[in-house]
Amino acid sequence: xxxxxxxxxxxxxxxxxxxxxxxxxxxxxxxxxxxxxxxxxxxxxxxxxxxxxxxxxxxxxxxxxxxxxxxxxxxxxxxxxxxxxxxxxxxxxxxxxxxxxxxxxxxxxxxxxxxxxxxxxxxxxxxxxxxxxxxxxxxxxxxxxxxxxxxxxxxxxxxxxxxxxxxxxxxxxxxxxxxxxxxxxxxxxxxxxxxxxxxxxxxxxxxxxxxxxxxxxxxxxxxxx
Amino acid sequence: xxxxxxxxxxxxxxxxxxxxxxxxxxxxxxxxxxxxxxxxxxxxxxxxxxxxxxxxxxxxxxxxxxxxxxxxxxxxxxxxxxxxxxxxxxxxxxxxxxxxxxxxxxxxxxxxxxxxxxxxxxxxxxxxxxxxxxxxxxxxxxxxxxxxxxxxxxxxxxxxxxxxxxxxxxxxxxxxxxxxxxxxxxxxxxxxxxxxxxxxxxxxxxxxxxxxxxxxxxxxxxxxxxxxxxxxxxxxxxxxxxxxxxxxxxxxxxxxxxxxxxxxxxxxxxxxxxxxxxxxxxxxxxxxxxxxxxxxxxxxxxxxxxxxxxxxxxxxxxxxxxxxxxxxxxxxxxxxxxxxxxx
Numbered sequence: 001x002x003x004x005x006x007x008x009x010x011x012x013x014x015x016x017x018x019x020x021x022x023x024x025x026x027x028x029x030x031x032x033x034x035x036x037x038x039x040x041x042x043x044x045x046x047x048x049x050x051x052x053x054x055x056x057x058x059x060x061x062x063x064x065x066x067x068x069x070x071x072x073x074x075x076x077x078x079x080x081x082x083x084x085x086x087x088x089x090x091x092x093x094x095x096x097x098x099x100x101x102x103x104x105x106x107x108x109x110x111x112x113x114x115x116x117x118x119x120x121x122x123x124x125x126x127x128x129x130x131x132x133x134x135x136x137x138x139x140x141x142x143x144x145x146x147x148x149x150x151x152x153x154x155x156x157x158x159x160x161x162x163x164x165x166x167x168x169x170x171x172x173x174x175x176x177x178x179x180x181x182x183x184x185x186x187x188x189x190x191x192x193x194x195x196x197x198x199x200x201x202x203x204x205x206x207x208x209x210x211x212x213x214x215x216x217x218x219x220x221x222x223x224x225x
Numbered sequence: 226x227x228x229x230x231x232x233x234x235x236x237x238x239x240x241x242x243x244x245x246x247x248x249x250x251x252x253x254x255x256x257x258x259x260x261x262x263x264x265x266x267x268x269x270x271x272x273x274x275x276x277x278x279x280x281x282x283x284x285x286x287x288x289x290x291x292x293x294x295x296x297x298x299x300x301x302x303x304x305x306x307x308x309x310x311x312x313x314x315x316x317x318x319x320x321x322x323x324x325x326x327x328x329x330x331x332x333x334x335x336x337x338x339x340x341x342x343x344x345x346x347x348x349x350x351x352x353x354x355x356x357x358x359x360x361x362x363x364x365x366x367x368x369x370x371x372x373x374x375x376x377x378x379x380x381x382x383x384x385x386x387x388x389x390x391x392x393x394x395x396x397x398x399x400x401x402x403x404x405x406x407x408x409x410x411x412x413x414x415x416x417x418x419x420x421x422x423x424x425x426x427x428x429x430x431x432x433x434x435x436x437x438x439x440x441x442x443x444x445x446x447x448x449x450x451x452x453x454x455x456x457x458x459x460x461x462x463x464x465x466x467x468x469x470x471x472x473x474x475x476x477x478x479x480x481x482x483x484x485x486x487x488x489x490x491x492x493x494x495x496x497x498x499x500x501x502x503x504x505x506x507x508x509x510x511x512x513x514x515x516x517x518x519x520x521x522x523x524x525x526x527x528x529x530x531x532x533x534x535x536x537x538x539x540x541x542x543x544x545x546x547x548x549x550x551x552x553x554x555x556x557x558x559x560x561x562x563x564x565x566x567x568x
Contacts, residue, residue, distance in 0.1 A: 130309075
């Protein structure tokens with residue numbers, strides 16, 4: 001076997017695992033924090049169930065600021081925070097911090113968009129039946145918007161695969177780091193190519209699973225996907 | 226007489242829009258008795274939606290009072306407001322079902338939020354679906370249902386918590402005529418079997434005729450006429466009411482309006498009750514020596530009885546015609562002299 005293939009077999013499975021670990025963990029935390037923010041952005045907006053212009057504007061401002069940071073800058077700017085939180089700014093676990101923080105405002109916006117697509121007449125029906133705001137959120141908004149929320153999560157995963165490669169450039173581990181160390185610094189085209197192909201397959205795979213999940217829900221509900 | 230379940234006193238709603246005030250409701254006063262099927266009819270923009278939404282407390286009136294079962298609903302908040310809403314049900318024009326839930330799930334929703342135990346929920350759902358005739362579609366999602374079926378789910382859902390009043394917001398306006406009849410019959414059944422009071426808004430006189438016992442005609446935010454349906458049908462006073470009753474299918478050709486004179490009159494006669502059983506036309510022809518030319522005639526079958534209408538051209542001496550009109554009035558036949566097209 002050529003040394004290249006050996007090297008690839010040695011590097012890529014582990015780094016693929018690292019990428020998956022980073023991407024899925026940070027998506028998990030981003031949704032965990034971004035979803036409630038998205039819900040609050042939705043219900044405090046004008047004409048919604050808990051209209052609160054002050055809170056809405058404040059939260060929207062924070063989300064917009066968060067979204068206007070280029071990821072490369074966020075990555076560097078967050079190093080002290082990451083070091084404080086994880087103990088180091090290097091490696092996959094450390095990368096999860098900037099990835100999560102970059103994704104939170106993105107997720108919040110996507111969730112807000114999904115929830116605002118829910119037909120206001122359905123909300124009115126829920127209100128007139130005597131639902132509490134919490135029941136409306138849990139049983140109506142999140143359920144009705146579930147396919148759209150799943151699409152948003154898929155989009156976040158795909159985006160974070162891209163961002164995770166960027167984190168690899170500054171010692172974050174994962175496939176991005178392989179690409180920069182072997183492909184760029186050592187001119188190893190084979191490893192570079194293999195990494196790129198793996199990333200493409202990963203994105204395709206995530207998107208496929210996400211689409212299937214959305215379609216199966218829509219099909220169950222009798223809507224054409 | 227039983228005290229009204231719903232009392233509306235001097236209810237007004239003013240919308241402020243781009244610096245202008247729009248009076249959607251002006252001093253509406255109505256009393257709705259238990260077990261009434263009270264119809265509120267009006268054209269688009271007459272304020273009927275605003276009215277029913279005020280009654281369900283989806284919007285706040287600018288002034289006036291609403292008493293629901295003697296409870297003033299204007300100050301209700303939080304838990305008290307939700308408790309009030311458990312005592313009302315609402316059916317919508319566009320059904321507004323949860324697409325994420327099956328038929329059974331949609332009907333279970335109001336029971337869930339009211340904290341009904343699961344076993345009881347199941348029993349309740351089965352019973353309600355049987356009532357609306359949808360047991361077979363229990364596990365179907367709303368997307369796979371026809372409009373009529375969706376509205377049956379909407380009605381079952383609205384009835385789940387045994388409301389005292391059911392509000393129907395143009396519940397049949399997006400259904401075809403046959404389905405409309407089925408849904409109206411279902412509402413009538415529900416009214417009879419469950420004793421639930423129904424307040425419905427519509428722009429369709431057929432709906433009023435078929436199921437309502439009382440009606441209020443709304444125009445530009447005012448009630449221009451209200452009362453028992455049979456009375457409103459037999460003796461409509463306001464032009465808008467007449468317009469609704471006349472409908473569009475009974476138009477009289479223009480030439481009949483040409484020469485009104487003391488010797489020739491075009492009349493609309495409305496018969497109800499005992500008057501319908503007497504040969505009044507042949508009686509006036511004999512008695513007053515007038516000639517009667519019957520142009521149009523029809524019967525409106527109301528929930529509360531039958532009203533017959535005749536469009537008749539009378540020709541004769543001025544005294545003869547005058548006498549005929551007096552005689553008809555004496556026999557409690559409502560008549561009016563037609564001058565021209567009533568728009």
